[in-house]
Amino acid sequence: MIALVQLLVKYAFLESFGVNFGLTTLQILILILATICIAAAGNVINDIYDVETDFVNKPDKIIIGKSISEKTAYNLFIILNVIGVGLGYYLSQSVGRSGFFSIFVIISALLYVYASYLKQTFLIGNIIISLLVALSIIVVGIFELLPVITTENRQTLYTFFKIILDYSVFAFIINLIREISKDIEDIDGDYKAGMRTLPIIIGRERAKNILFFLSLIPLLAVSYYVINSLYKNQIAVIFFLVFIIAPLLYISIKSFNAKTKKDYHHISNILKLVMFFGMLSLLLYSFI
Numbered sequence: 001m002i003a004l005v006q007l008l009v010k011y012a013f014l015e016s017f018g019v020n021f022g023l024t025t026l027q028i029l030i031l032i033l034a035t036i037c038i039a040a041a042g043n044v045i046n047d048i049y050d051v052e053t054d055f056v057n058k059p060d061k062i063i064i065g066k067s068i069s070e071k072t073a074y075n076l077f078i079i080l081n082v083i084g085v086g087l088g089y090y091l092s093q094s095v096g097r098s099g100f101f102s103i104f105v106i107i108s109a110l111l112y113v114y115a116s117y118l119k120q121t122f123l124i125g126n127i128i129i130s131l132l133v134a135l136s137i138i139v140v141g142i143f144e145l146l147p148v149i150t151t152e153n154r155q156t157l158y159t160f161f162k163i164i165l166d167y168s169v170f171a172f173i174i175n176l177i178r179e180i181s182k183d184i185e186d187i188d189g190d191y192k193a194g195m196r197t198l199p200i201i202i203g204r205e206r207a208k209n210i211l212f213f214l215s216l217i218p219l220l221a222v223s224y225y226v227i228n229s230l231y232k233n234q235i236a237v238i239f240f241l242v243f244i245i246a247p248l249l250y251i252s253i254k255s256f257n258a259k260t261k262k263d264y265h266h267i268s269n270i271l272k273l274v275m276f277f278g279m280l281s282l283l284l285y286s287f288i
Contacts, residue, residue, distance in 0.1 A: 037080045177211065178271040
């Protein structure tokens with residue numbers, strides 16, 4: 001998903017306007033690899049710290065201690081981080097913005113802190129991981145647009161960056177809703193592990209109500225966007241109605257009626273599809 005959205009931002013969105021941007025093909029591939037390595041390292045450390053809860057929540061999907069040892073997992077975590085941060089350093093130097101290197105260091109550090117501590121805290125972990133998902137989109141705009149900004153093109157590049165920012169906000173909201181849905185789904189294992197997630201603090205039923213009201217935000221926001229910005233483009237309207245608004249409406253209804261662990265797992269999977277089709281909508285800029 002990360003690789004796809006970063007490729008779409010560059011080639012389906014930015015390049016479709018025929019403007020000369022900052023990254024070469026090799027550089028965008030390095031950015032993608034760096035981001036993926038750091039994200040993969042985050043998944044590894046998350047699995048290491050989740051062994052206790054996974055024994056309850058998803059015993060059939062445990063990797064650490066079964067497929068690979070914890071020591072091997074830690075080594076993999078270190079290797080992936082070194083590769084990701086190293087590539088980030090090289091890329092930052094190659095675009096003449098050495099300060100951008102700090103982005104990769106901060107992401108790597110936050111993923112570790114999230115897995116080891118923040119994930120157990122009330123809402124903070126959900127917000128942090130959602131911000132990092134959004135940042136994986138914004139980072140393309142940072143590397144593509146900021147190095148080539150001038151007084152003459154400032155307004156144009158600002159418009160491009162604002163659209164990228166809108167997509168990152170969409171990704172943040174969808175991922176935050178999904179994180180809360182997953183917390184409700186995993187409440188039993190998280191409770192035994194001593195975590196303080198939203199459904200554990202306020203109860204499953206109240207958390208479900210929050211999930212429902214949060215699900216209305218992207219539904220209303222996307223509907224407003226389609227009515228006000230895309231109503232003249234039939235292809236775009238049909239795409240958004242079928243692949244984004246309809247699933248979001250389904251998620252809201254499903255959230256309101258959800259009762260079982262299976263229901264919340266289903267909601268989580270549909271949210272991933274919404275995220276996927278939301279990113280694919282970048283392809284529409286060639287026709288809008």
